[in-house]
Amino acid sequence: METEVLIVKENNIxxxxxxxIKRAGDIIxxxxxxxFPTETVYGLGGDGLxxxxxxxxxxxxxxxxxxxxxxxxxxxxDVKDIVKExxxxxxxxxxxxxxxxxxxxxxxxxxxxxxxxxxxDTVAIRMPNNKIALALIEASGGYIAxxxxxxSGRPSPTLAKYCEEDLSGKIEMIIDGGxxxxxxxxxxxxxxxxxxxxLRPGYITAEMxxxxxxxxxxxxxxxxxxxxxxPKAPGMKYRHYAPKGELTIIQGDQDKVVSFxxxxxxxxxxxxxxxxxxxxDATKGLYDADVVKSVGNREDESTIAHELFKVLREFDxxxxxxxxxxxFDDSGIGQAIMNRLLKAAGHNVITL
Numbered sequence: 001m002e003t004e005v006l007i008v009k010e011n012n013i014x015x016x017x018x019x020x021i022k023r024a025g026d027i028i029x030x031x032x033x034x035x036f037p038t039e040t041v042y043g044l045g046g047d048g049l050x051x052x053x054x055x056x057x058x059x060x061x062x063x064x065x066x067x068x069x070x071x072x073x074x075x076x077x078d079v080k081d082i083v084k085e086x087x088x089x090x091x092x093x094x095x096x097x098x099x100x101x102x103x104x105x106x107x108x109x110x111x112x113x114x115x116x117x118x119x120x121d122t123v124a125i126r127m128p129n130n131k132i133a134l135a136l137i138e139a140s141g142g143y144i145a146x147x148x149x150x151x152s153g154r155p156s157p158t159l160a161k162y163c164e165e166d167l168s169g170k171i172e173m174i175i176d177g178g179x180x181x182x183x184x185x186x187x188x189x190x191x192x193x194x195x196x197x198x199l200r201p202g203y204i205t206a207e208m209x210x211x212x213x214x215x216x217x218x219x220x221x222x223x224x225x226x227x228x229x230x231p232k233a234p235g236m237k238y239r240h241y242a243p244k245g246e247l248t249i250i251q252g253d254q255d256k257v258v259s260f261x262x263x264x265x266x267x268x269x270x271x272x273x274x275x276x277x278x279x280x281d282a283t284k285g286l287y288d289a290d291v292v293k294s295v296g297n298r299e300d301e302s303t304i305a306h307e308l309f310k311v312l313r314e315f316d317x318x319x320x321x322x323x324x325x326x327x328f329d330d331s332g333i334g335q336a337i338m339n340r341l342l343k344a345a346g347h348n349v350i351t352l
Contacts, residue, residue: 003168005160007176010037010131018135020175025139027172028053033060035149035163036136037177038128040101040185040202041156041309042163043072043146044171045136049082051115054145060170063152068118069145070103070186071125074137079125082111082143087191089213096212099129101186101203116145126186132177148185149174155241155312155344158183162313183306184336193217201336203305241344243312245276245320249345251327252352258286260352261324265289268322276315278325280304291318301333308337312344 006020013021024034031053033046044061046053048071058065073079076094080086083106090104108123117123128134137144148156149163157163160176167174187202189209197217198206209216250257265275265288275289284294293311296303315323325345330338342349 001169001172003164003171004173005164005176006173008132010177013131013135021132021135022139024136024173024175025141028136028140028144031056032173033057033171034136035157035160035167035171035174036133036146037160037175037180038072038130038133038146039181040128041158041180041183042149042160043128043133043144044149044163044167045072045140045144045146047141048072048116048143048145049111049113049141051113054113054115057145057147060167061147061150061152063147065115066118067147067152068120068122068124069116069147071112071116071123072133072137072144072146073125073127073142074134075127078142079106082109082123082125083107084109089191089196092212093189093191093209094127097204097208098127099134100127101129101182101184102126103186103188103200105188105190105192105199107192122190122192124188130177130180132175136175153242155243155309155316156185157313158306158310159313179310181306182302183309184333184340187336189216201333201339203302203333203336205332205335207332241309241312241340242346243320243323243344244316245323247312247323247325247341247345247348249325249327249341249349250352251349254283254326256352257326258283260350262286262288264322264324273321274319276318276320276323278311278323280326283326289324291315291320298328301328301337304328304337305333308340 008017046057103124103126105122105124112123151166158180163174187204188200190197195217268275276291277287277289281294281297295307328334328337
């Protein structure tokens with residue numbers, strides 16, 4: 001299969017771009033797959049109400065079939081058509097955060113196939129804040145099931161070239177909308193619980209959700225690598241975001257972290273290993289390794305979220321064998337950053 005790459009600028013969706021997006025929508029209507037940009041990461045989209053499309057998504061990604069897909073919509077009315085009822089909390093959250101990086105889990109009705117929900121009686125739904133994504137949803141019939149557009153387990157793509165690297169020849173089209181804005185997947189909130197529960201942290205933080213709902217809980221497996229509780233969302237039990245090399249997170253006092261990483265990098269280089277380090281703007285110049293990259297500024301952790309997956313992909317491009325990363329604050333958006341880093345490292349953490 002030849003994969004077409006369509007370049008579209010989000011701030012300049014002209015008639016030619018709309019024509020291309022319409023073709024992409026027709027591909028999805030026919031049961032095909034299209035990778036497309038959102039404000040979080042690139043998604044791999046198929047018809048969310050077509051069980052065969054969802055099967056194709058799992059096959060293209062090599063994704064476990066009990067890992068639910070998120071259904072993307074462009075308006076609130078379409079939500080009402082695929083759930084048993086829209087909870088009052090969903091309306092509150094939609095008014096506050098949609099379109100945006102928030103996924104809400106509700107009880108599905110019979111229109112949503114189990115192939116899309118990973119066999120669950122619930123469906124995850126979000127409305128992306130990206131003009132290309134919204135236009136594609138409209139062009140495709142209103143319901144796009146889409147996980148991240150990468151091979152399962154790899155870092156999620158924030159640039160179209162990484163969709164192409166993983167999926168070229170497996171899907172019909174990739175819409176290249178440039179680098180995404182946020183860089184981490186959406187926050188997931190389960191609204192079927194008595195108390196709404198965060199199942200995946202993201203740009204919409206627990207504090208922001210509490211401001212709207214008042215009471216909210218957080219799944220204990222999000223950050224705690226020692227928790228023995230079974231994750232509530234099936235997808236949470238799989239390793240994700242992993243680079244090809246070995247990644248270890250080092251946490252502790254900054255001076256000790258720098259000294260430890262430099263020592264380990266020296267040892268690894270002595271046996272012929274290529275070493276990469278993930279630091280910040282403030283610490284990048286303190287490390288001695290083959291490749292040292294800053295993921296941003298600790299004073300503005302949204303910069304770190306924006307760069308994290310891109311940096312992990314770049315380490316793969318540069319064939320890094322061993323990676324060390326600083327740890328980050330686990331509150332606010334830092335919780336989402338650490339959630340992704342821990343999964344990328346397989347919870348391989350050294351505390352000094």
